[in-house]
Amino acid sequence: AVLKGLKKVKTTATWIPWSYERLSFESGYGAGVVSPAWYELLFEKRPEAATRWMVKVARMLRKEDVGTSSAHIIEAIRLAEALAAMRGLPLPGIDELREAAISTICEGDEEKMLLVERELLRGASVGKVPQHLKLPTVALLQDIEKEVKSCRLSKYWESPGESWLGATAANPTGGIDLRSESGKRKSVLLHRLSLLDIHWGRRVELSRHHSAGGFLEHWKLHWQPDFIIQIIEAATWGNTLEEACIHYLNRKVFEQESLPQLTALLQQVLDADLPSVLPPLLRKLDNISALSTDVFELMEALPPLVSVARYGNTRGTDVSAVEAVIRHLVPRIFIGLPAA
Structure with a gap:
């Protein structure tokens, strides 16, 4: 009854890639799971799941400069299995593994576990929409891809690895000249994407000579698969990159x-x-x-x-x-x- 009499409006629908971030319960998805990364490991490597999970914990903590040894891992696995047996479980679950890791690898310090817990539990896997389906994309993504092509940056878009923008054999760090129209457009595009937390480009200050007053900017470009999801999320601010940035900034200014x-x-x-x-x-x-x-x-x-x-x-x-x-x-x- 409420909708009766309203004009019909044309709409389009599309698919977006799945991601472990979205599948996790903490993202607000009611049917989500606590740890998508753990369940993937459990599904693919069930007999070795606990061992592989503990090894992953140790590797991630080492990256955070937390000292771990093989002995830590062995004791953590034994403790997790003992906890599972005490609780009548056939295999250690995520709770048993976490408790065992904190007790042994983190030596009782839960704060160490918090350094890696987000990535450890959720994981960073992102799916991909099949190209052959030719589904419509959100307007913001279309506009960004149009701008990328217009700025002649297509070879960097969806390209794996990190690259210096404009790098050559003679000039490995490249750079863009803001005095040229093309250089200015590239800079504006990268800054606008960064405003929306889509950090495709990271500006690098090589020296004081290339400071705020210089006409040369150096950028490192690094494509991430989840940029597509971030762009879709940012589409709530507008259908074009400029429009989205303006609405987003106006909100920031207000708050x-x-x-x-x-x-x-x-x-x-x-x-x-x-x-x-x-x-x-x-x-x-x-x-x-x-x-x-x-x-x-x-x-x-x-x-x-x-x-x-x-x-x-x-x-x-x-x-x-x-x-x-x-x-x-x-x-x-x-x-x-x-x-x-």
Whole structure:
């Protein structure tokens, strides 16, 4: 009855890849399991599941600089099997394995286990939608793929391994020149993806020469299979990359009350070339700085603003509004310093 009389709207449906993150109970999926990674191991290597799980625990803890030995693993397996026998279980379950690992490998320190527990229990496996199905993709993914192609970065997209953007035999670290239109577009694309927590590219500062005021940016690109899922999740913010970033940032500006974090956000806005977000962000900065009585917070917020005012026009951005905020901020810092 509620829907009666409403106009019909065309919709499309698609498939998204499964992931252990989504299959886990902690993700909010009511029918999820506690540990997808454990059940995969149990299904494929049932007789050796406990041993393999303990070895995995030890390897992961070693990566976190927690010393483990073969003796730790052997004792942990024995303890897990003993716990299972006491509880009338044919094999140790995830609870027995966890308790045994904490008691032996972690030497009773549960905090050590917490270092690896998320990855250990959930796992990082991600499925793939068969290409031959030719299913429609979400609009945001289509727009990102279009931008990637337009920026001539297709060879890096869905490419395994880590690569320096623009690397050559003569220049192994590559780099993009922000003075060129193509370089600027590549930089904007990577910064916008990073804003949405899709970290395909990681900016690397090679030296002080390539600092905020330089025209050269160096990026390492590393494709991850779960980027597709992250893009689908980010599609709630908009159908294009620019639109999604604007809506996401406007929400961040609305929620953020910390002056230093707002100034950090300002640099991200400029890097991502999203001028429409600047007015509300600068108004929020001005309002919070006017009400703040914490001189140390004001001082912490100043350097990023000065950096923006000094180097913001690397991309041709008008920074006069930022300079106005600085002019309001500096006198208040001077006034507050004697009492600090």
